[in-house]
Amino acid sequence: MSVPNAASLKVDRSAKTLRELSLEKMRDAILNDHFKPGERLVERTLCAQLDVSRSIVREVLRHLETEGLVESIPYQGPVVARLDSGQAAQIYEIRALLEGHAARLCAEKASDDMIARLSELNDRIHAAFGRNDFAEVMARTADFYEAMFAGSGMTVAWGVVQSLNARINRLRAVTISSTGRRADAAAEMARLVKALKDRDPDAAQDASQAHVRHVAAIAAKRLAELG
Known part of the structure; x- marks a missing residue:
């Protein structure tokens, strides 16, 4: 970066x-x-x-x-501001709740065009990882979640996420370049996109929350290393 x-x-x-x-x-x-x-x-x-x-x-x-x-x-x-592990844990807990529910609703009622848009954005995230273009990864990841919340109809929840966006992006900057993150992120996001395409609400929610839990664990480890 x-x-x-x-x-x-x-x-x-x-x-x-x-x-x-x-x-x-x-x-x-x-x-x-x-x-x-x-x-x-x-x-x-x-x-x-x-x-x-x-x-x-x-x-x-x-x-x-x-x-x-x-x-x-x-x-x-x-x-x-110093990165606080306690606050980070709370942010990831909020993300897991809101993003998980948004993924569920998106699988249930998003248009086919929106699902295609999410798949395209995921491809762009993967390509950016391949170029080690972490700024592009972060930008397209933000676009992905904005689209997913739009597809879910949870506009108020997206407003809550936006209020945390700066801190979410700061944590992403900490975790995004960690060893093995590219492969893990690709697998996690592919699982989420597949669930959305399959219109499987349970699988979409599970995939979204599993992704957040994994990133939360990486962040906790990195913050401990940073002191």
């Missing part, structure tokens, strides 16, 4: 708003481990790196705090 340098954080003023671009740059920098857990985020330094005003930097840091990527420490200021 590529790590941005200070120059690459500079914002292109021609697209979106400066706040949106700055937020994307900072979020990606944290997910890519450019800023380490516990590292202080100094406003003046970030203003220079992003080439934006201090007010924008403050807005971005406040937003990242709501996403769980930044925390404010008394007498120290904002720092990159």
